[in-house]
Amino acid sequence: MSITNNAGTTNYAGTTAIAGIGATAFTKDSGRTPMQLAVEACVLACEDAGLDPSRVDGMVTFSAEQNPEIEVARNLGIKELKHFSMIHHGGGAACGTIAQAAMAVASGQADYVLAYRAFNERSWHRFGTGVQANPAGAEASATQYAWTSPFGLLTPASWVAMFATRYMHEYGATSLDFGRVAVADRKHAATNPKAHFYQRPVTLEDHQNSRWIVEPLHLLDCCQESDGGQAILVTTLERAKDLKGVPAVIAGAAQGVAEDQHMMRSYFRDSITGIPEMGLCARQLWAQSGLTTADIQAAIFYDHFSPLVLPQIEEFGFCERGEAKDFIADGAIELGGRLPINTHGGQLGEAYIHGMNGIAEAVRLVRGTSVNQVPGAENIIVTAGTAVPTSALIIQKYR
Amino acid sequence: MSDADDATFLAGLQAHVGATGTAVASRDAVNEPMIRHWCDAMEDANPNYTDPEHASGGPHGALAAPPTMLNAWTMLGNIPRILDPNDPQGGVNAKLDAAGYVGVVATNSEHVYKRYLHPGDLLTSKQKLVEVSEEKQTGLGIGHFVTTETEYYDQTGEHVGSMFFRILKFRPGTGRPAAATAGGVERPKRPRPSSNPDSEWFWEGCRERELRVQTFSDGTTVYPPMVRNPRTGEMPDTPAWQVSSGRGSLYSYAIPHHPQVPAFDYPLVVGLVELEEGVRVVSNVVDCTPAQVEVGMPLEVCWLQADDDVVLPQFRPARPERRTTTRTFDEVTVGEKLPLCPIPITPTLIVSAAIASRDYQAVHHDRDDAHNKGSKDIFMNILTSSGLSGRYINDWAGPDAVFKNLKLRLGAPNYPYDTMTLSGSVTNKEIVDGEGIVTIAYQGLNSLGAHVTGTADIALPLVALARS
Numbered sequence: 089m090s091i092t093n094n095a096g097t098t099n100y101a102g103t104t105a106i107a108g109i110g111a112t113a114f115t116k117d118s119g120r121t122p123m124q125l126a127v128e129a130c131v132l133a134c135e136d137a138g139l140d141p142s143r144v145d146g147m148v149t150f151s152a153e154q155n156p157e158i159e160v161a162r163n164l165g166i167k168e169l170k171h172f173s174m175i176h177h178g179g180g181a182a183c184g185t186i187a188q189a190a191m192a193v194a195s196g197q198a199d200y201v202l203a204y205r206a207f208n209e210r211s212w213h214r215f216g217t218g219v220q221a222n223p224a225g226a227e228a229s230a231t232q233y234a235w236t237s238p239f240g241l242l243t244p245a246s247w248v249a250m251f252a253t254r255y256m257h258e259y260g261a262t263s264l265d266f267g268r269v270a271v272a273d274r275k276h277a278a279t280n281p282k283a284h285f286y287q288r289p290v291t292l293e294d295h296q297n298s299r300w301i302v303e304p305l306h307l308l309d310c311c312q313e314s315d316g317g318q319a320i321l322v323t324t325l326e327r328a329k330d331l332k333g334v335p336a337v338i339a340g341a342a343q344g345v346a347e348d349q350h351m352m353r354s355y356f357r358d359s360i361t362g363i364p365e366m367g368l369c370a371r372q373l374w375a376q377s378g379l380t381t382a383d384i385q386a387a388i389f390y391d392h393f394s395p396l397v398l399p400q401i402e403e404f405g406f407c408e409r410g411e412a413k414d415f416i417a418d419g420a421i422e423l424g425g426r427l428p429i430n431t432h433g434g435q436l437g438e439a440y441i442h443g444m445n446g447i448a449e450a451v452r453l454v455r456g457t458s459v460n461q462v463p464g465a466e467n468i469i470v471t472a473g474t475a476v477p478t479s480a481l482i483i484q485k486y487r
Numbered sequence: 488m489s490d491a492d493d494a495t496f497l498a499g500l501q502a503h504v505g506a507t508g509t510a511v512a513s514r515d516a517v518n519e520p521m522i523r524h525w526c527d528a529m530e531d532a533n534p535n536y537t538d539p540e541h542a543s544g545g546p547h548g549a550l551a552a553p554p555t556m557l558n559a560w561t562m563l564g565n566i567p568r569i570l571d572p573n574d575p576q577g578g579v580n581a582k583l584d585a586a587g588y589v590g591v592v593a594t595n596s597e598h599v600y601k602r603y604l605h606p607g608d609l610l611t612s613k614q615k616l617v618e619v620s621e622e623k624q625t626g627l628g629i630g631h632f633v634t635t636e637t638e639y640y641d642q643t644g645e646h647v648g649s650m651f652f653r654i655l656k657f658r659p660g661t662g663r664p665a666a667a668t669a670g671g672v673e674r675p676k677r678p679r680p681s682s683n684p685d686s687e688w689f690w691e692g693c694r695e696r697e698l699r700v701q702t703f704s705d706g707t708t709v710y711p712p713m714v715r716n717p718r719t720g721e722m723p724d725t726p727a728w729q730v731s732s733g734r735g736s737l738y739s740y741a742i743p744h745h746p747q748v749p750a751f752d753y754p755l756v757v758g759l760v761e762l763e764e765g766v767r768v769v770s771n772v773v774d775c776t777p778a779q780v781e782v783g784m785p786l787e788v789c790w791l792q793a794d795d796d797v798v799l800p801q802f803r804p805a806r807p808e809r810r811t812t813t814r815t816f817d818e819v820t821v822g823e824k825l826p827l828c829p830i831p832i833t834p835t836l837i838v839s840a841a842i843a844s845r846d847y848q849a850v851h852h853d854r855d856d857a858h859n860k861g862s863k864d865i866f867m868n869i870l871t872s873s874g875l876s877g878r879y880i881n882d883w884a885g886p887d888a889v890f891k892n893l894k895l896r897l898g899a900p901n902y903p904y905d906t907m908t909l910s911g912s913v914t915n916k917e918i919v920d921g922e923g924i925v926t927i928a929y930q931g932l933n934s935l936g937a938h939v940t941g942t943a944d945i946a947l948p949l950v951a952l953a954r955s
Contacts, residue, residue: 234680249741303742
């Protein structure tokens with residue numbers, strides 16, 4: 089075992105691992121209940137690890153998840169659940185579930201923790217419709233919408249568009265620069281049989297010709313709505329070594345909320361062209377792992393909307409602020425480039441499972457089993473939802 | 488009428504074409520009170536029109552009338568209209584009225600100015616009928632376009648200006664049906680802002696048409712509201728606020744297209760507005776097209792009654808400041824844009840400007856009459872459209888710009904409670920006979936479409952005029 093983490097800012101970075109991943113088919117109409125999807129994904133993650141599901145003793149999910157962990161636990165035959173937590177703020181929770189699972193196993197509170205997310209977000213409640221009526225109630229969770237909803241800013245795409253316009257204004261980025269993210273994702277999805285857009289790549293022209301959703305976002309800037317489930321099994325590196333597969337080391341795991349944070353509408357900060365909460369995650373990851381950008385072979389950047397991929401590249405320090413458009417101009421983020429991203433096709437190309445499918449892809453990359461394998465993949469960055477309180481990981485090949 | 492009757496009728500109308508009417512002398516000489524009425528109604532503050540001392544140092548050498556008043560001076564005013572049977576337009580109008588084409592709207596006006604007029608000038612006009620169109624179906628109704636050319640002379644016989652003018656005489660009630668409206672179905676309301684004591688003062692302010700910005704005792708302004716000032720630890724029992732000037736600039740924006748929610752009109756522009764008080768607010772940018780929206784544009788607050796007890800702040804382009812110095816010819820570049828200028832169309836504006844232009848047509852001040860003539864409400868007259876267009880260009884160019892002409896075509900009517908937003912750009916500049924002539928193309932859009940589309944040639948000083 090070689091743990092490269094000498095920075096040692098946590099007790100879980102480098103000492104915990106992902107031992108199993110499991111996913112349902114990703115579809116537009118699963119024909120099944122979300123509970124069936126959740127349980128199937130969890131069972132598959134345990135099978136991947138060679139662990140009897142009844143031995144799971146911790147569960148972490150999103151507060152947005154509609155399949156309660158106790159109901160999933162019943163179905164898995166779990167007898168004792170010793171850690172259970174839920175993380176708020178939509179897709180920003182994705183990597184946070186792994187961070188909290190890692191903390192739970194590193195602390196000894198639990199031994200085997202499942203992180204999961206499952207929904208019929210296309211065939212049942214469509215996410216893209218957003219918030220068309222204000223939530224009732226006078227608590228802050230409801231009144232926060234008063235500052236945006238009465239003006240027609242109702243959907244995640246519209247919330248993100250406000251950042252994108254300003255980013256374009258300050259840095260001279262154009263819709264074409266956002267399009268390059270879509271083209272890369274769809275190129276990778278085209279060779280991933282699990283992806284919804286398998287064998288359906290797009291060109292920049294396709295991107296430019298796709299209809300407006302919210303200017304400056306075209307349809308092809310926006311992720312899919314999907315049905316499906318994804319589960320990830322986390323344990324200590326020591327335990328993982330005794331399980332079936334090769335562990336994927338959690339070299340870093342962080343959550344972040346930055347000053348004056350709002351839910352997708354942090355419009356009131358001095359600058360709105362960066363993602364300071366992602367910068368906070370990045371700094372923690374570098375410190376926890378002792379790694380630098382030079383050690384990273386690929387990244388899974390959360391791509392609910394393509395414009396916010398660019399500032400993520402900047403927040404992690406792969407280029408200077410405002411220069412991501414130049415960084416990606418020559419195909420750097422495509423397979424074979426300097427920093428391939430979203431080799432599974434991302435949420436634009438594979439499926440939108442609230443970022444959890446991206447964590448699974450990072451595990452495949454360090455195992456060497458991705459359908460779009462990056463040669464020499466040692467350290468992979470994974471990020472969670474942007475513009476929301478967020479989280480991020482570095483997944484490391486076990487040696 | 489049969490086709491043969493139609494042909495005969497048209498021939499009767501067109502028999503007048505080419506005829507020139509008798510000269511009409513203006514009832515009043517160009518005079519300061521009428522100029523001031525006009526400037527008040529049009530909100531035109533150019534001192535060359537009202538301040539003799541200032542005007543004496545300007546390009547006209549003395550107090551001048553706004554050039555767009557040209558045809559106001561010879562308007563008949565509110566006196567019984569005795570149609571001169573020899574007057575070609577009068578004759579045509581009488582025939583059209585008798586045949587049921589009683590509706591009238593002006594559609595085109597093209598002024599050419601030889602010189603600005605001064606108090607004491609007494610005008611005489613001579614009008615020539617140049618065209619009567621075949622019967623046409625228009626949006627307003629079935630009718631004939633009647634085109635005239637008028638020459639204006641002063642008391643010495645000097646030719647001071649001319650006007651090409653076109654009106655539509657139409658049969659009320661024969662227009663194209665308005666787009667079907669959802670009769671009887673109440674439109675869904677916008678999402679209601681929910682509030683509690685931490686924020687209710689803001690919405691209460693909106694109902695008072697006050698944009699309130701929370702302040703702490705250290706002078707910090709915040710938005711959205713907070714219960715504690717994290718800088719000082721101040722935690723007031725009740726929030727304190729200041730009333731915003733309502734002025735700001737556009738920091739960013741989004742234009743939702745999909746999904747469309749019935750409570751909103753699309754295209755919808757949602758703006759992030761940076762207020763002068765230092766905070767940003769999310770609102771809508773209204774009274775301009777999405778293509779006119781750009782980061783940094785100056786904005787001013789206006790209000791939307793979204794529900795019985797919900798008033799929302801909205802932002803429209805800020806009315807540009809009137810320039811007090813005049814641009815020189817060299818300072819202007821072809822392609823340069825004039826700033827957007829919103830003009831709220833109030834009944835007061837429509838009526839006061841119609842009367843200031845001596846236009847007593849009842850459709851410009853009497854809603855019942857407007858209804859009877861097939862119009863949904865009173866509407867702005869063409870002299871007002873000219874006057875406002877002139878003011879817009881003059882305010883951008885500076886007080887000593889000299890208009891050589893002003894041409895415009897009217898489309899969608901300006902009805903009360905709408906807003907017309909003027910935009911324009913420089914399309915040409917050249918030296919003509921030693922003068923620096925700049926051509927402006929302009930347009931005024933309201934909620935129904937283009938109210939006015941036109942051009943103007945103005946002379947700008949070649950060197951800055953030295954004025955104290």
